[in-house]
Amino acid sequence: MKKWLYTLLVVVLAACSNEIPEQQPAKRSGRTVLAYLISNNKAGSLDTYLRDNVIDMYIALGNMKESCTLLVFYRPYTGDTPLSNPTLMSFYTDGRGNVNSQPVLSGDNLTFEAVCQIAQKKEYTMNSQIATDPVVMKEVFTDMQIVAPSDSYGLILGSHASGWMKGNSVQSKAFGDDDGYNIDIPDLADVLKNSFSEKLDFVLFDACMMGTAEVGYELRETTSYCIASVMETPVYGFPYDQILPYLYSENVDYSAVCHEFVSFNKTNNLWGTCAVMDCSQMENLASAVKAKLSEWQDALSSVSMQNVQQYGVGSYRYFSYDVLDFFRELGRKSGVVKTTDLNEAIASVQSALNQAVIAKDCLSGVDYDFDGVVIDGTRFCGIGMYILEEYNPYVANKTAWNDYYKQSISWYHAAGWDDLNLN
Known part of the structure; x- marks a missing residue:
């Protein structure tokens, strides 16, 4: 009798196995x-x-x-x-x-x-x-x-x-x-x-x-x-x-x-x-970016964006640039020329990135070209960020991008873009 009841129970449960049960699971x-x-x-x-x-x-x-x-x-x-x-x-x-x-x-x-x-x-x-x-x-x-x-x-x-x-x-x-x-x-x-x-x-x-x-x-x-x-x-x-x-x-x-x-x-x-x-480290990264942008804001208009690693293709070209590589180029334009001096000058951003980007990997070199974008592994920090039209001629005609970025994206304010002197 017990064996018969057990068999019946197994059959019933199997018949219901493809439906999420109504009772609260453990x-x-x-x-x-x-x-x-x-x-x-x-x-x-x-x-x-x-x-x-x-x-x-x-x-x-x-x-x-x-x-x-x-x-x-x-x-x-x-x-x-x-x-x-x-x-x-x-x-x-x-x-x-x-x-x-x-x-x-x-x-x-x-x-x-x-x-x-x-x-x-x-x-x-x-x-x-x-x-x-x-x-x-x-x-x-x-x-x-x-x-x-x-x-x-x-x-x-x-x-x-x-x-x-x-x-x-x-x-x-x-x-x-x-x-x-x-x-x-x-x-x-x-x-x-x-x-x-x-x-x-x-x-x-x-x-x-x-x-x-x-x-x-x-x-x-x-x-x-x-x-x-x-x-x-x-x-x-x-x-x-x-x-x-x-x-x-x-x-x-x-x-x-x-x-x-x-x-x-x-x-x-x-x-x-x-x-x-x-x-949890993105606030710290934003603070480091903000401090460096403020320190070097006079050099922003001189940055050659074609020298910065960018990651977009097609209609998304120039939507994102390597965070650290951007500051390397900005540092050069600010007068920090020697490699040792440049590394020291961007150390605060590098340190914040080391805490914020805990793992990264990429396929670098011309063998992994994607629609004209070639990743240089020595310049790849892991993540990118947008550079606004005021400092980037490649997005000067991207009105929808720029307006939305300023109105809705928290990073715009946290990273200090809104505090810069545009003169």
């Missing part, structure tokens, strides 16, 4: 990793690659030697299958080769469709709402925390992006592209701050051009660390089968995360940069 120790992926963009340009990313995350889970949880919100390309609606998928591995109580898929059985099939799921109809709407994002992040209460969270954001720039302007995407709609970075920072009671352990941007001082500064109250590239990110994204185990570690090896990303791009004959910002 809180798990350690970190839960969350992913917010948006593929509903022009012609589904990222759909194939984001699907592959989910498969790679699943592979990593299957290889974990400890139990852990992964939640993936996936906004599919309109009319796509197997997910007809935006869906929150939950995956739990026991650390013994099982995901959601089933042996890990492999070989020909390992497909996006199969991975979605075993996921515990919650669908969102959204109607006219979009995945970059702050209300929608907050709802999903709240649901994630209900599904998987945890000591802490790390967040992966995957989609198109264009750094600090305003969405729906100058062909910009800010973060996310859901049928052309985006969320601006100050608004994203507010969503994260309002959605989580504690700072996120990290935010990883699997998206273009997010590795800037402006982005890191906006996120300083929402996350401890920001992982991003200052350049455009190849569509393949991060190699999650390699990096996900690092993201579950109590003390994340951020240097290894950067190295794996850059090594993956090198293997695939691509380009790439990756850096990790300690967002």
Whole structure:
């Protein structure tokens, strides 16, 4: 009789295994990793690659030697299958080769469709709402925390992006592209701050051009660390089968995360940069930049911007310059000529960068040229920043960029640009 009841219980539980349970789950120790992926963009340009990313995350889970949880919100390309609606998928591995109580898929059985099939799921109809709407994002992040209460969270954001720039302007995407709609970075920072009671352990941007001082500064109250590239990110994204185990570690090896990303791009004959910002140090970096800009402001109009490492291509060319390389050039124009003197003169900025950028890696040299941008590894500090039209002739016609930067981006004031004498 007991055996019959046990068998019946197993059957009932198995039948419900693809639905997120209604009852409050027990809180798990350690970190839960969350992913917010948006593929509903022009012609589904990222759909194939984001699907592959989910498969790679699943592979990593299957290889974990400890139990852990992964939640993936996936906004599919309109009319796509197997997910007809935006869906929150939950995956739990026991650390013994099982995901959601089933042996890990492999070989020909390992497909996006199969991975979605075993996921515990919650669908969102959204109607006219979009995945970059702050209300929608907050709802999903709240649901994630209900599904998987945890000591802490790390967040992966995957989609198109264009750094600090305003969405729906100058062909910009800010973060996310859901049928052309985006969320601006100050608004994203507010969503994260309002959605989580504690700072996120990290935010990883699997998206273009997010590795800037402006982005890191906006996120300083929402996350401890920001992982991003200052350049455009190849569509393949991060190699999650390699990096996900690092993201579950109590003390994340951020240097290894950067190295794996850059090594993956090198293997695939691509380009790439990756850096990790300690967002708690962005105030200190802003102060160092502000002090040096004030000290050398008379030389700003003399800076030869063509001599500074820049990271943008196409319509985004000149959106971001290497922070330290800019001060090297500014120092030369200020009269600090000797290399030893120059290094000493910019030591305050270098010191602040050493604290703010805790890991970095890049593919440097002409073999990794991307649309005319060649990274000089000896000049790569990890992150970039915008140089306004008053001091940069290359953006003199970027009215929308400059106006939005001054009105909405906190770094503009924190770094002291607004205090400079423009005469």
